[in-house]
Amino acid sequence: MAASNQHRLSTIARISRMLVVLAIVVGAVALSRTMMGCGGGASPGQTTTASSFPQPQVLRSSHGVLSLTLRAKVATNNILGPAAVPTMVPGAIADASNTVVVGTITGPTYDGKLTGPTLILDPGDTLKIKLINELPANPPVSRTGMYPHEPYTTNFHSHGLEVSPEGNSDNVLRMMYPGTTNLVEIKIPSYHHAGTFWFHPHVHGAVTFQMMGGMAGMLIVRGGAGTVDDVPEVKAAKQIVMDFQVLHTTSANQVAYVNPTATQLGSLTPTAADGVWSAYLAPSNTYFTTNGVLNPTLHMRPGEVQRWRMLNAGSGETLLLALQGHALNVLMNDGINMPNLLTLAPGTPYVMGAGQRVDMMVKASQTPGTYLLQCLNPSTSASVSPQGIAPAPRVSHISSDFPMPTYPITLATIVIDGRPENMPLPMEDLPPPTGLPSIATMTTTSPNAIRDIAFELCGEHAGMTQPSARLPSCGWYAAKYDTNYWGGIPFSSLNMIRDADDTGVPSNPPNPNEPLINFQKEGLFDDNVPLFDDMIVNNYEQWTVVNKSFSDHVFHIHQNPFLVTQINGIALPIPEWHDSIVVPAATGGVPITSPNVTFGSITFITHFDPITVGSFVTHCHVLQHEDIGMMQRVDILPASASAAHHQNVASLERRHHSAGK
Numbered sequence: 033m034a035a036s037n038q039h040r041l042s043t044i045a046r047i048s049r050m051l052v053v054l055a056i057v058v059g060a061v062a063l064s065r066t067m068m069g070c071g072g073g074a075s076p077g078q079t080t081t082a083s084s085f086p087q088p089q090v091l092r093s094s095h096g097v098l099s100l101t102l103r104a105k106v107a108t109n110n111i112l113g114p115a116a117v118p119t120m121v122p123g124a125i126a127d128a129s130n131t132v133v134v135g136t137i138t139g140p141t142y143d144g145k146l147t148g149p150t151l152i153l154d155p156g157d158t159l160k161i162k163l164i165n166e167l168p169a170n171p172p173v174s175r176t177g178m179y180p181h182e183p184y185t186t187n188f189h190s191h192g193l194e195v196s197p198e199g200n201s202d203n204v205l206r207m208m209y210p211g212t213t214n215l216v217e218i219k220i221p222s223y224h225h226a227g228t229f230w231f232h233p234h235v236h237g238a239v240t241f242q243m244m245g246g247m248a249g250m251l252i253v254r255g256g257a258g259t260v261d262d263v264p265e266v267k268a269a270k271q272i273v274m275d276f277q278v279l280h281t282t283s284a285n286q287v288a289y290v291n292p293t294a295t296q297l298g299s300l301t302p303t304a305a306d307g308v309w310s311a312y313l314a315p316s317n318t319y320f321t322t323n324g325v326l327n328p329t330l331h332m333r334p335g336e337v338q339r340w341r342m343l344n345a346g347s348g349e350t351l352l353l354a355l356q357g358h359a360l361n362v363l364m365n366d367g368i369n370m371p372n373l374l375t376l377a378p379g380t381p382y383v384m385g386a387g388q389r390v391d392m393m394v395k396a397s398q399t400p401g402t403y404l405l406q407c408l409n410p411s412t413s414a415s416v417s418p419q420g421i422a423p424a425p426r427v428s429h430i431s432s433d434f435p436m437p438t439y440p441i442t443l444a445t446i447v448i449d450g451r452p453e454n455m456p457l458p459m460e461d462l463p464p465p466t467g468l469p470s471i472a473t474m475t476t477t478s479p480n481a482i483r484d485i486a487f488e489l490c491g492e493h494a495g496m497t498q499p500s501a502r503l504p505s506c507g508w509y510a511a512k513y514d515t516n517y518w519g520g521i522p523f524s525s526l527n528m529i530r531d532a533d534d535t536g537v538p539s540n541p542p543n544p545n546e547p548l549i550n551f552q553k554e555g556l557f558d559d560n561v562p563l564f565d566d567m568i569v570n571n572y573e574q575w576t577v578v579n580k581s582f583s584d585h586v587f588h589i590h591q592n593p594f595l596v597t598q599i600n601g602i603a604l605p606i607p608e609w610h611d612s613i614v615v616p617a618a619t620g621g622v623p624i625t626s627p628n629v630t631f632g633s634i635t636f637i638t639h640f641d642p643i644t645v646g647s648f649v650t651h652c653h654v655l656q657h658e659d660i661g662m663m664q665r666v667d668i669l670p671a672s673a674s675a676a677h678h679q680n681v682a683s684l685e686r687r688h689h690s691a692g693k
């Protein structure tokens with residue numbers, strides 16, 4: 033009896049080993065285009081039907097270090113899509129994987145590819161990157177101020193990581209000029225939470241251009257024992273990376289830079305061509321890609337559960353994600369898990385602003401068939417939180433220079449076929465994320481500071497130009513950033529993120545055209561001046577970010593994530609960790625000063641981790657807005673220091689370089 037059991041077990045072990053070998057062979061064959069799973073999910077018996085779902089190249093740390101070289105370079109790539117998609121390139125031919133070239137794109141890339149590699153590390157590891165800037169020389173500077181500039185200067189931001197912002201670490205005030213080789217070294221704390229993060233360039237004025245060429249990649253921190261990655265149902269699920277990008281090209285298939293004579297962010301008529309990005313008013317192309325491919329196909333078995341690590345790496349488009357016939361189960365927002373899996377009913381979209389990530393547990397239907405993962409029309413009413421608070425249309429005006437795409441957009445086709453398998457979803461409480469104060473601590477600790485921040489727009493649009501229709505700050509700021517500031521050409525769009533408690537003073541004698549004057553701080557980005565001079569390490573702070581405009585903006589702050597407690601003043605049943613979130617637009621009749629207007633808002637609590645001491649930024653993750661100044665420097669000060677004594681070395685270096693030109 034015992035012997036026969038032993039025989040059976042060893043037979044099973046042999047079969048298992050054979051399956052593993054088979055899986056390795058199948059995997060190796062498909063490696064170039066199919067890199068299923070990024071650790072943890074590929075147990076024997078789970079191999080699905082052969083699939084061509086593309087996965088970015090995976091690079092894993094070993095012995096505590098991940099060393100790699102990244103080359104920033106201009107390259108031409110084919111954009112592949114399924115044969116069913118109408119061909120946009122005459123004479124396009126099907127490739128070996130039954131996809132066709134639907135377009136080409138020439139622009140800045142990492143390593144010449146449309147999507148950067150997926151970097152996988154453990155807490156405590158060090159990420160070492162040799163970043164070689166092989167981009168061409170920058171064009172001669174023609175405009176100044178917060179006008180997009182230096183398209184080929186780059187740097188490196190590890191979005192969502194709670195790491196040092198100083199020196200060679202996650203320092204976005206650092207500049208990496210064309211022709212230079214730069215070392216990045218980011219030490220991930222041993223207590224860091226496991227989750228889905230990403231990396232991209234962050235040179236102010238150049239981010240939109242570089243991201244529209246596809247410069248972005250996923251960065252995953254693996255969890256060990258006792259973390260969410262160790263929950264049996266999560267561990268058993270195959271992991272799929274979905275890096276959503278929105279690639280924009282001109283009719284000549286180039287990622288376009290800006291219009292050097294623009295006088296506003298977005299042209300007001302299709303023929304005005306006086307907006308920063310008005311190159312796209314001409315016939316142009318927009319591609320919503322998943323891992324660099326249009327609408328790839330993913331196979332799942334009936335009843336299979338997979339973990340999808342999704343990233344909105346678009347330059348500004350908000351994605352309303354929904355999978356036909358399926359619930360979406362939210363495991364993590366921005367790489368930080370919820371106390372429990374949160375289920376969105378079929379058809380209810382997850383709202384993903386630019387820069388956001390979501391880890392979804394998806395359980396395939398028991399009914400074989402084809403289901404589309406789609407980006408719904410942003411005019412669909414949806415909440416910025418998966419908890420469904422304050423649903424509203426989610427239209428985000430990146431700028432009126434980008435043609436409106438036709439919705440819904442299919443991001444991937446999910447084919448459910450093969451042998452059924454009834455995998456469970458995690459139903460128990462999930463372990464809390466490591467390295468962050470508990471939700472109870474965050475919500476019961478008395479904050480050291482309470483601040484109000486505002487997204488404000490001035491100028492440009494009809495209804496915003498008349499003094500009576502302007503926000504109190506507009507007159508003073510519009511006068512401050514004069515023609516001289518913009519490099520000789522007047523510019524009418526101010527997209528600001530500012531201290532809303534900095535309310536200015538009445539003019540004397542009172543001037544009805546400028547209701548208030550003498551605001552204390554910059555409205556537009558200035559890397560020399562932090563927004564506040566009293567953000568101290570280890571403090572807890574409560575911020576309310578108010579949206580004083582009629583379109584959504586995406587609030588993002590580097591280094592420390594934040595716990596959202598309210599949306600539009602409505603308390604969330606479960607406070608939600610994020611590092612980026614859509615701040616709802618104002619509602620009510622124009623103008624913005626109308627008494628009928630209600631501003632949208634989010635309220636959050638944040639804690640300043642000791643490792644994050646230094647200078648970094650907060651900004652709108654609609655990069656077209658960030659690049660024209662909707663950003664502020666913020667400093668976390670050591671307990672003993674004051675803002676006056678704290679200076680960012682890279683910032684000084686940058687000013688030195690600028691002065692030398």
Ligand SMILES: [Cu+2]
Pocket residue numbers: 584585586652653654657658662
């Ligand atoms: Cu914005």
